[in-house]
Amino acid sequence: MDTRDCLPLSSLYYYLKTRVTGSLNEKDLDGLYRCALCNNCRLADLNLSVRNTAVNKGLVAPHLTRINKNINEFGNPYGMMPVRRENTGGIKETVLFRGCTPTYKTPEILTAAENLLKRKGIEYSTISDETCCGNILFNMGDRASGSGAVRKNIQKFKTAGVKRIITICPGCYNAFNKYYRGQDGFDPEVILAVDLLSGSTTLEGDFAIQDPCHAREKAGTVRKILPGSRKESAGPCCGAGGGVMSFDKSLASSKARKVVDGNSAKIVTYCPFCYVNLSSLKPGKVSDIYMLLDGHGC
Structure with a gap:
């Protein structure tokens, strides 16, 4: 074969x-x-x-072993030193779960998303010692380690009194709804940040939107924020998910190339991981929705 x-x-x-x-x-x-x-x-x-x-x-595949080791030692799959924010203490009913990719690979997306939420008047806190949601571990087939990440995070959320979680990364959004829901009484409201931008924030233009695998149901919401965008997704998949980026970067790049070369319009993502893979080929042709809106003062 x-x-x-x-x-x-x-x-x-x-x-x-x-x-x-x-x-x-x-x-x-x-x-x-x-x-x-x-x-x-x-x-x-x-x-x-x-x-x-x-x-x-x-x-166990070598790249799964590496990812698991990084999460255990550093709290993120990239093996980068933990980024901690000042712990303000007290109850944090609404938290922004920053996610590993926005925090360690695309801090520009994280900053843009925070700017937009603040302009909308949305108040939130963060978990100072935030660690990986575990979605990548479940995708790699390591349910035991993924469940360990779930238990660790649920304890942090319960200790902080969290009732509402805002995510930037569709992978985190997927994990909280698919693997956390109902575990140890976990029942906070989980929101993908683009939902909070719907209604008053719009930007006209001819965009090809890359709909991420973990949040395709948000396609209509994103197109209302970016009216005039093409209805069909820029591509069926950016090619990096499911651990492919860690396993074979050249394969991830070849699939991203089909998306980038197959669209004449500017490509807009609402997934940090899609952004990483697609923008590595043609940075000027690919934008993230939070960065795009923030750059236009929306």
């Missing part, structure tokens, strides 16, 4: 192989982790189930 690209039937092949033989080998991992879990082929759940099986059987 050719595993140089993420072929849809690869997920089915590995799923059937684990059901029939009960095992995978190291070579199989090369194909298994070339899937970005975008689910355009409707086989992402099969791929993820095989990843879970592999990890449970002790067949």
